[in-house]
Amino acid sequence: MNRTDRLYAIVEELRASAPGRRSARALAGRFEVSVRTIERDVSALQQAGVPIYADTGRGGGYALDKTRTLPPMNFTPAEAVAVGIALGRSGGAPFAKSARTALLKIVAAMSAADGAEARKLAERIHFLVREEEAERASVPAVVEEAVAMRQVLRLSYVDRNGAATERDVEPVAFVSGSREWYLIGWCRLREGPRLFRADRIRRASLLDEIAPARDFGEMAPKVPDLVAHALELG
Numbered sequence: 001m002n003r004t005d006r007l008y009a010i011v012e013e014l015r016a017s018a019p020g021r022r023s024a025r026a027l028a029g030r031f032e033v034s035v036r037t038i039e040r041d042v043s044a045l046q047q048a049g050v051p052i053y054a055d056t057g058r059g060g061g062y063a064l065d066k067t068r069t070l071p072p073m074n075f076t077p078a079e080a081v082a083v084g085i086a087l088g089r090s091g092g093a094p095f096a097k098s099a100r101t102a103l104l105k106i107v108a109a110m111s112a113a114d115g116a117e118a119r120k121l122a123e124r125i126h127f128l129v130r131e132e133e134a135e136r137a138s139v140p141a142v143v144e145e146a147v148a149m150r151q152v153l154r155l156s157y158v159d160r161n162g163a164a165t166e167r168d169v170e171p172v173a174f175v176s177g178s179r180e181w182y183l184i185g186w187c188r189l190r191e192g193p194r195l196f197r198a199d200r201i202r203r204a205s206l207l208d209e210i211a212p213a214r215d216f217g218e219m220a221p222k223v224p225d226l227v228a229h230a231l232e233l234g
Contacts, residue, residue, distance in 0.1 A: 006031055007041055012112055014064040021061035049101035075110055077118040094139045094174045139181050142204045146171045152211050156203040170211035172219055193219045
């Protein structure tokens with residue numbers, strides 16, 4: 001059993017025994033690996049967002065929080081791979097890391113047989129991409145958080161002419177160009193809506209302030225030239 005299969009199998013083992021616990025030693029025996037290997041595997045699953053918690057001491061072990069997991073899913077292997085392809089093409093997009101953890105949770109919620117078949121099918125899917133597409137700049141995590149929480153951002157930004165500025169921005173939405181991702185928001189320095197290209201954001205930090213509610217549909221028409229530039233040129 002390779003590591004990927006073992007990770008999914010650990011989730012299934014914990015799901016089957018929930019709300020009971022399984023010790024690292026019991027899991028190590030079940031999968032014929034060392035206790036340290038199980039500890040590393042569980043840590044990787046936790047970092048991926050799988051809701052596993054640990055209790056120490058006598059009678060302790062690992063348990064899966066069923067209230068935060070998906071029930072068994074009836075995705076066919078082909079459907080799961082289709083979702084995986086869509087999520088796998090999200091490199092550079094906002095919440096790309098969350099897309100990867102979502103895929104892990106989806107496959108973990110499938111039956112063991114369907115999950116194994118989906119993984120075999122996925123091995124027969126490959127992408128041939130241009131180098132510039134593979135290097136598409138990622139949206140900074142702090143900017144993702146700002147949009148999700150509607151929290152004001154302080155940006156150090158370099159515009160298309162190379163001019164550097166620092167400005168406070170009320171984030172509204174993300175806009176995808178042909179090659180790049182943009183943040184659209186209300187720029188307090190310019191006192192109006194602006195687009196900020198992800199790869200031109202040098203630094204970003206959250207301010208302790210919730211931004212006023214602004215509607216993308218109302219903001220976008222105010223920057224038609226910038227939106228057109230983003231969609232045509234990236």
